[in-house]
Amino acid sequence: VDAADTPLTTTGDIIYSSSGSTAARLGIGSSAQVLTVASGIPSWATPAAGGKLLQLVSATFATQTTSSSTTYADTGLTATITPTLITSTILVMIALPINKSAGNSQNGVYLNILRGATQIVEVGHVILYTGTALTNYGIASFNFKDSPATTSATTYKVQFKNEAAAAQVEVAPGNKTCTMILMEIGA
Numbered sequence: 088v089d090a091a092d093t094p095l096t097t098t099g100d101i102i103y104s105s106s107g108s109t110a111a112r113l114g115i116g117s118s119a120q121v122l123t124v125a126s127g128i129p130s131w132a133t134p135a136a137g138g139k140l141l142q143l144v145s146a147t148f149a150t151q152t153t154s155s156s157t158t159y160a161d162t163g164l165t166a167t168i169t170p171t172l173i174t175s176t177i178l179v180m181i182a183l184p185i186n187k188s189a190g191n192s193q194n195g196v197y198l199n200i201l202r203g204a205t206q207i208v209e210v211g212h213v214i215l216y217t218g219t220a221l222t223n224y225g226i227a228s229f230n231f232k233d234s235p236a237t238t239s240a241t242t243y244k245v246q247f248k249n250e251a252a253a254a255q256v257e258v259a260p261g262n263k264t265c266t267m268i269l270m271e272i273g274a
Contacts, residue, residue: 103129141175141271144168149264152247155255159199159246162258167242168269170235177235178270179207179243182228186260194254198227199246207233207243211250224260243269 099115105128116122116131123132146166154160168177185196197211208231235241245267249256259265 165244184263188255
């Protein structure tokens with residue numbers, strides 16, 4: 088195509104065939120736009136926001152917390168995030184050092200994850216459960232996805248309890264560090 092015969096007017100313009108061999112101009116798009124095609128015609132568009140990491144919040148807790156109760160108690164591990172979009176999901180990642188003392192062969196640790204006062208997920212029994220009365224140490228590590236459907240400050244916290252009251256369980260034994268990471272993912 089001869090430069091004098093093109094419809095180009097601005098640096099970054101694109102020439103495309105609008106019908107047959109007729110040249111047409113597509114003006115340059117805005118910063119961060121992507122080239123798309125609909126019904127054979129190119130255009131510029133803002134890329135979809137889905138799947139993007141919008142923010143990350145982390146929290147740690149390193150004070151040993153002990154219980155011999157079968158009722159949930161707070162571990163002390165909490166984190167608060169304020170979602171920027173009502174359609175966002177929150178990926179919650181947790182790692183807790185846990186110790187089960189000797190005393191009951193049926194003892195295991197249950198964990199309860201709450202968003203505010205609402206239970207989101209309960210993980211239990213198999214954590215440190217061995218079928219023996221021996222002391223057992225480990226790290227409970229798990230991830231889950233939550234859809235809080237809000238743009239208000241949202242607090243997540245972890246609770247724990249014994250399966251059998253005859254033994255003791257500890258979170259952050261020896262003041263080991265527990266961690267929680269909250270990641271807001273755009274829808």
